[in-house]
Amino acid sequence: MTSPLLKDRIYRSPQALVGGVLLLGIIGWLGIDALIRGDGRTPWFALALMILIVPLVVAFTLRPAVFAGEDRLRVRNPFRVITLPWGEIEVLRSGYSNEVIVSSGTKYQLWAIPVSLSGRKRAAGRQAKAQAKAASDARRGRTEPTGGGYGGFGGFGTGGGASRGLHDPAEASGPARAATDKVMDDLRETLENRGKAESAQGEITVRWAYEVAAPAIAGAVLLAILLATG
Structure with a gap:
């Protein structure tokens, strides 16, 4: 008898999402005002700072997410996306941060599930x-x-x-638990149920988020040029 398919789940930090939206709103308001009303080199500095800061705000607030599927755990951190077959995961550990440790001993932090x-x-x-x-x-x-x-x-x-x-x-x-600790309990239960499944085996893949890093680097370069020529 086959076990029923597990429904994919997405875990994100509501506080980070709210904070990110507020920060982007403030940056947009101040930046656009400087672009329109600024004198001399001020619009250029505002543009450089926006190109630098906006991708970083998105990376650390809106981007982080953890996708738990039947065969894979996909961790989307600020600058990397790590795809982890359940069979390669050794333990999901909670301390001052929530982490996943794989069979090779490598540790990945779960940015989307911060410890509270x-x-x-x-x-x-x-x-x-x-x-x-x-x-x-x-x-x-x-x-x-x-x-x-x-x-x-x-x-x-x-x-x-x-x-x-x-x-x-x-x-x-059951004992009272913090919200993020309950999420980790849920992930541990999935690991226990799916860790030995044949379809949950495979290789770990890591992809760097160039779509986030490239604009931030471009903004930093433009800002450095403006400061050097000022």
Whole structure:
């Protein structure tokens, strides 16, 4: 029996997308204003800076993405695109950054899935509150009668009758996790399920993003010429 096909998933950072759009808006507003109203060499400097900065903003905010398919993990970082067959991936590691380590020992950072220490802190706080509430409910369950007559100890749950029905909400739904940690859990599950599949084997490919680097280099060269001839 064959397993159902996995739906391709795309992971990106919403905060990076919003920040990138805002930065591009500010750069466009200031740059176009300098091009139109600037005097002397100001429009040329504005043009050079825009050609240099815009590709970099796009590279570090709008471009990063992780594409998880049935057989491949494609990582689109600011200046490279790495295609990784699941069979070549050794581990997906989370620390101060999220990384994928392949069988050769090479490490690639997942720019589109940044670690959020504040998100982890909030998740830990929610987990602690859930556990405290569950403990409080359990104590009330041991001391409050649950009904069912007058005789014996049956109404107090001392033999486990009342407390057996109580549970930790966090245990029922799993421990609280930061959003990016949940994404990494999802990728690890895919790796576990697809890592040994025949169609998920192959070679790792790395492609440099010349479409990003070339305009930035051109802008840097133009800016250097303007500064040198100023």
